[in-house]
Amino acid sequence: MGGRTTWLLPALLLLFHPGSAAITGPKAVSGLERDSLTVQCQYGPGWELYVKWWCRGADWDSCKFVVKTTGSEQEVKKDRVSIKDNQKNRSFTVTMEKLRLNDADTYWCGIERAGTDLGVQVEVTVDPVTTHCHYGPGWENYVKWWCRDADQNNCIILVQATGSKQGENTNRVYINQSKRMLTMTMSDEKNGL
Template identity: 75%
Template sequence: MGGRTTCLLPALFLLVIPGSSAISGPRAVRGVEWGSLTVRCRYDPGYERYVKWWCRGAAWNNCRFVIKTTGSEKEVKKGRVSIRDNQKDRSFTVTMEELRLDDSDTYWCGIERNGTDLGNTVEVTIDPAPTVLISTLATSNANMFTAPVAPKENQGQLPLLGSVHFLLLVFLKVPLLLGMLGAVLWVNRPLRSSGGNPEKNQ
């Protein structure tokens, strides 16, 4: 009797401790800020119709459920997180989008069942987004000082505009300049006396 009890203890231990061999997944995954990442967890036969979930928090008893499936293969989306169960492949995937630095934490992918759920811990690390390359900045600055190019649809009008400017120069500006020159010459003309020749001194 005592030997049988000893043999049953390991089996009972698996029932109350999360992370048994019935479900498996990556130990750790990394993502980049503003990007996305996907976590894939596998499970044993017999759990195809069970609800799968994604939970956040290092403590198993206090982790917060982020999203759950409906027991079918239909994708469920909640905010920036989605989950889909592939029952034929006996795996489900969790996708996190628009990643933020504070998304870094300990998560669990698990299976809901009577009694204690099954779970596998996953460490999620989000790295800061890379800085803009210097070459990109240099290109942007160079474009700021580039002279604007006339649109193609206006390029055919440039000779016509030049001809109009030339005509204005001939018919308006040249006579105006000649008139101004004549006025200047008229003001500076030499004055003559009206009494004929000047008298000579006696």
Template identity: 65%
Template sequence: MGLCFLGSSAIWGPSNVSGPEGGSLSVLCGYDATFKTYNKWWCRGAVWRPCQILVQTTGSEQEVKKDRVSIRDNHKNLTFTVTMEKLRKDDADVYWCGIQRTGTDDGVQMTVSVDPAPTTVPTTTTTTTSTVPTTPAETTASAGRTGHLSDGRGHGAELSIPGCVSPTLCVCVCVCALVLLFLVSSSLLLKHDMRVPTRGHS
């Protein structure tokens, strides 16, 4: 393959291109109308003749892709585009845009560099939970309205006594009522026994 430097009338392109690590880059190379239907290629290596052709067109405008590199010719604009994807650090090197010709190929040299991948700072999300405190007045009022009994399984069961301001007072009233009922009953039984006449022995 012969060598055609940057600025040649046959083919031209940028002298330096770069892309981010993990990203992609595109190289646009132009050529003379004489070579519209000629095959175009993308070659890697600082030395012209032993450079490695990575991808090459077939003389049409159809895209050709091989591994992470693709090439597409545009006959109307007289340009072809090379795209390198998923860039790695070791992709940095000297490359060539070239035209395949009978006898001697034409090409233009350029340097490809890979920029370090951007660093990202992880973000953390903090969730705040707020609770409304219970005032002593609310606690006292609740205790005055309801009592708690155990249902035998460790769960509390609420006991409400209608008409009672305090459960303790209601219990005392009930006990007093029962005692009074017992005394009245005992008095009635005693009076009944006194009214029954005793029988004499014959």
């Protein structure tokens, strides 16, 4: 390798590095468990007919493709993830549905091309669903419960906190009593709800 090639290689790597200005997107997005989140990535002129993709994994070289477009504006859906290219606006949208806590990860918006693809990194976080219930003074020592069903008389109690106990943890629901407030966090990952 001569001296000319030595400086040329770093320059080429910089030119084709994932994150090139040809594609942009949010650095981070977040959603609630069991909800949906949408990521929109933009690209420059000339990339309209190229395949766009959504890839999972922090390492650019080994991320796993989740979903790809067909090079058209037709929406493509795979499991709980869809991708749709809007070529007129030069943007594509990825939607992740029915979020799970373990969907949180590093992802990439990308454009497939000859040589090294173009891409931009997006951090996805998923927060558990939390509900806060307030109660007035004098109710601290009473039993509090969380149940599932529209009819209070027939609902199935998932968890209850007895007396002034500060919290109860089961595989299904967590209740924390403090400052006359119940904080209930329910997670599909732990409890299969």
